[in-house]
Amino acid sequence: xxxxxxAAVVERARKTAAAAELVVxxxxxxxxxxxxxxxxxxxxxxxxxxxxxxxxxxxAVIVVSSGAVGAGIGRMxxxxxxxxxxxxxxxxxxSRLMRAYxxxxxxxxxxxxxxxxxxxxxxxxxxxxxxxxxxEQLVAWDVVPIINENDALATAELRIGDxxxxxxxxxxxxxxxxxxxxxxxxGVFTQNPREEPxxxxxxxxxxxxxxxxxxxxxxxxxxFGGMLTxxxxxxxxxxxxxxxxxTACAAPEVLARVATAEPVGTIFVPTTLLV
Numbered sequence: 001x002x003x004x005x006x007a008a009v010v011e012r013a014r015k016t017a018a019a020a021e022l023v024v025x026x027x028x029x030x031x032x033x034x035x036x037x038x039x040x041x042x043x044x045x046x047x048x049x050x051x052x053x054x055x056x057x058x059x060a061v062i063v064v065s066s067g068a069v070g071a072g073i074g075r076m077x078x079x080x081x082x083x084x085x086x087x088x089x090x091x092x093x094x095s096r097l098m099r100a101y102x103x104x105x106x107x108x109x110x111x112x113x114x115x116x117x118x119x120x121x122x123x124x125x126x127x128x129x130x131x132x133x134x135x136e137q138l139v140a141w142d143v144v145p146i147i148n149e150n151d152a153l154a155t156a157e158l159r160i161g162d163x164x165x166x167x168x169x170x171x172x173x174x175x176x177x178x179x180x181x182x183x184x185x186x187g188v189f190t191q192n193p194r195e196e197p198x199x200x201x202x203x204x205x206x207x208x209x210x211x212x213x214x215x216x217x218x219x220x221x222x223x224f225g226g227m228l229t230x231x232x233x234x235x236x237x238x239x240x241x242x243x244x245x246x247t248a249c250a251a252p253e254v255l256a257r258v259a260t261a262e263p264v265g266t267i268f269v270p271t272t273l274l275v
Contacts, residue, residue, distance in 0.1 A: 010204040011261075013269040017243040018261040020177030022139070023054055024062045026167035026233075029070040030184040031249035032097070037074035039067070039100050047182070047249065048104040051144065053256035055110070060139045062176065063112075063146045064167040065101070068094040094148065101146055111143045116150040119162075122169040132174055168233035172240045179237045180258060181230050182249035187266035188212060188231060206269045209235050238268040 027047055034040040051061050072089030073080055075096060080086045098114050105112050115134065121127045138145045147170060149162055164181065171179040191199035205212055209231075216227050227246075234244035247254055247265025257264050 006204075006206060009206065009269055009273050010267065012273055013204070013243050013267055014261040014263065016270065016273070017178050017245060017267065018259050020059060020243075022060045022062070022174070022176040023178045023180060023255075024064060024167055024171045024174075024176045025051060025054075025255065026064040026163060026179065026181045027066065027249065028163070028181075028183050029066045031182050032065070032067040032100075033070045033074060037070045039071050039074065039096060041100065041104075043249070044100050044104050045107075048101070048107070050253065050255040052108050052110070053253060054259060055108075055144075057256075057259050059259070060142075061144055062135065062139070062170065062174070063101075063144060064163055064170060065097065065146050065148050066163045067097050068148055071096050097148075098146065105144060111141075113138050113143050113145050115145050115147045117147060117166065118150050119166070119169075122166065122173060128173055135170075135174055162229075164229040164233040165236075168236045168244075171237050171242060171244075177242060178258075179234065179242065179244040180255065181234065181244070181246045182254070183227070183230060183246060184249065185227075186248035186251060186264075187246050188216065188227065190215060202266050203263060204267050204269060205231075205234070205238075206274060234268040238270050241270045241272040243270050244268040 031047060032039060032043055051063065054061050068090040069080060069086050071093030072091070073093070075092055076089060078085065078089065080089055101112050115131070117131060121131050135145050147166065149166060167179060167181065170176070185193055186201060188202045188205070189199040190202065193199040202212065213228065213231055216231060230246050234246055237244040245258060245265050245267050251264060254264055
């Protein structure tokens, strides 16, 4: 693919993302908590403000939110070194997380709904059919579904990044038009931008999935999750014909800019635009 052709395809992908009617927004723990793992009202309000920008543009939004374990750690001031402790802390953090979301969305007189799921809810057809029907009804009522993994009952799934794959599964399963993954860095970089000042942002991923995954894996210190699972989730979505964007939660009016086709973060071009 020539540079001019690729540039045109990327621009089409941005316009496709901007035209999305149903958007899945995934927010990670670092987008919602401060350095001591306490829920940060300013960060939550920022996320909600951005979601409301999409809703004001006539789009429906589903939020996939991490943060329950982190909020529990902040509340109890305990370390979460084992699965049992993580599960117990998640039950404390989840209630606080939903209260924070409810209070923030109340500023816009917007109702939210909590949905706790496991990977089986995405993989087992009858269970997913029920999940999809619930989500569709909530969206029809103009309610914002807030989905999180059911950490209290999770076993092997309770790993960093699992919600990235849940967000991808929900996006494809409910036939959403766009996935935006918000994180603490502005997209995919050639190296770890926190450690390497020469790291460069990758503005778009078209067909170079393997190269990007290998590049990120080489600079990642996390055994599970992190940027690598965000890339894999975005790839799953793009291969299903839906654009996906990884970008910074702290970027000003980030979702409003997505809705106007402005280049932000890293966009994964749907494979349907590459043929």
